[in-house]
Amino acid sequence: MLLEVDRLCKSFGGLQAVSDASVRLPEGGIVALIGPNGAGKTTLFASIAGFIAPDSGTVRFAGTDITGWKPHRICMAGMVRTFQITQPFSRLSVHENIMVGAYARTANAREAADRAEAVARQVGMHHLLQTESINLTVAARKRLELARALATQPRVLLLDEVMAGLNPTEIQEIVDVVKAIRTAGVSILLIEHVMQAVMSLAEKIYVLSQGAIIAEGLPQEVTSNTAVIEAYFGKKKVAA
Amino acid sequence: MNTEVTPARRGILVLALIAAVMGYPFVFTSNYAIELGMLVLLGAFLGQAWNVAGGFAGQFSFGHAAFFGTGAYCSAILVSTYGVNPWLAFALAAVSGAVVGGIVGALSFRFGLRGSYFALITLAFAEILRVLADSVPITRGGLGILISADPGWKNLQFESSTGVYYFAAVLCAISLLIAYWLKTSRFGARLAAIRENEAAASALGVNVFWQKVHCLVLSGAMSAVGGAFYVQKYLFIDPYLAYNINRSVEMLLISMIGGAGTIFGPFVGALAIGLIGEGTRALSTAPGLSLVVYGLILILIIGFLPQGLIGLTSKLRRKGASNAS
Helix, strand or coil: CHHHHHHHHECCCCCEEEEEEEECCCCCCEEEEEECCCCCCHHHHHHHCHHHCCCEEEEECCCCCCCCCCCCHHHHCCCCEECCCCCCCCCHHHHHHHHHCCCCCCCCCHHHHHHHHHHHHHCHHHHHCEEHHCCHHHHHHHHHHHHHHHCCCCCCCECCCCCCCCHHHHHHHHHHHHHHHCCCEEEEEEEEECCCHHHHCEEEEEEEEEEEEEEEECHHHHCCCCHHHHHHHHCCCCCC | CCCCHHHHHHHHHHHHHHHHHHHHHCCCCCHHHHHHHHHHHHHHHHHHHHHHHHHHHCHHHHHHHHHHHHHHHHHHHHCCCCCHHHHHHHHHHHHHHHHHHHHHHHHHHHHHCCHHHHHHHHHHHHHHHHHHHHHHHHHEEEEECEEECCCEEEHHHHHHHHHHHHHHHHHHHHHHHHHHHHHHHHHHHHHHHHCCHHHHHHCCCCCCHHHHHHHHHHHHHHHHHHHHHHHHHEEEHHHHHCCCCHHHHHHHHHHHCCCCCCCCCHHHHHHHHHHHHHHHHHHCCCCCCCHHHHHHHHHHHHHCCCCCHHHHHEEEHHHHHHHHH
């Protein structure tokens, strides 16, 4: 396993945001984490990527225990996240934004610039290179998140709702980009609400509800699972 | 009209700037004018020192006098009390500023101080150092330290005001090169990323804490060099001159009026402040009038020109471009 999250717990005050969550991502795999709003998906992600220190449980990446590591160190080790609420470096151009990611692997400005350009091409935003990122559309900002993360040359990419707020055409474009990234050898763990994307991308799905993993398995299995349906739509009324 | 900034045009501008700075003492030959020019260059240098932290990295300090004063005292004490060669003392002053910058940075950033909290803590550091300098024997307290005048290259003292002027010009040129490096290097790119969004920067592998400490080390060293220069020019330092809050304010004013986070912002800002100072002095002898004008200008700049006077040029250029198309 490239990424192993074992019995991770995190609470905020009295709220148990994540409880005993275990997630596995094999080398070269593409795994989705779904669940209703407020299920704790983003908290779990933040704990994996080092933005939140978990209360208990371990995160192992490529055989190393990285629990409690700082985000920059985890990134340098080869695992990088994107943000659900996009966090562009607003007053920097798209090119400069992506270069910050590229600088994780090289100190040379020329190399970083070339690498950033190549990544921009890969995610289909090379025509926007000189645009100040504050002027980007939502769809382009999502792509920028992806591009910056990709520029750090990760082994694992943690994608937090990169398709939320996009129209079907844009979603299909991003799905193709993500597929290509995976083909290039990057393992992907993604949080997603857009089922169209989840079904066409994920090999395995984990369902998180109220902080706990309530189901895991192949996409078809999970979507027909009673517990999952109840988590999303509530319990069926039993006729008296 | 095509007003795009091409490398060639930029090159011509830089050459013109060098020629103007070099030629100034030949055109304005009075001691007063040369001294004024020297003060503008020193202001540009100190403004750039502030700009490294406040502009490029967005770490808004209100207490850069802490570094300036430490550099001034370090070189004054070494030269007058221990008889150290002034050139060596000058270099050690830079080291002292780097050390104080590192300590202030490490302490503030370790505890996550940002924005106005960081500004306040730097102000507090400068005040602490002023009180210390006023009371410990090594600085001779409020008496201050005098350096005996012995003009000559060996002693880093200049007989003519032109010599000091050119020395300030060299410092200013070095600070511009440092700013250029920040605009084009990984370190600078990371500082800009930190300024814009710390969380995103750390997600992309930037060690935010260390980069910010490094940035204050550099900024502190530069400010301290300014302090050492001041001592070599005026041959006297006391706690008030060294750790004056006006010094901190002037450094950030110069940078912000000119354009924080830009290469030439501090230079433009120093020039503007110099001209405003002279202008108000010519208009009225009321003390403090220039400060009122600075304050007004700062409010206008923050309200309408967050990129400073440098931003004004690109704004006009954009306007010109959209009118032309």
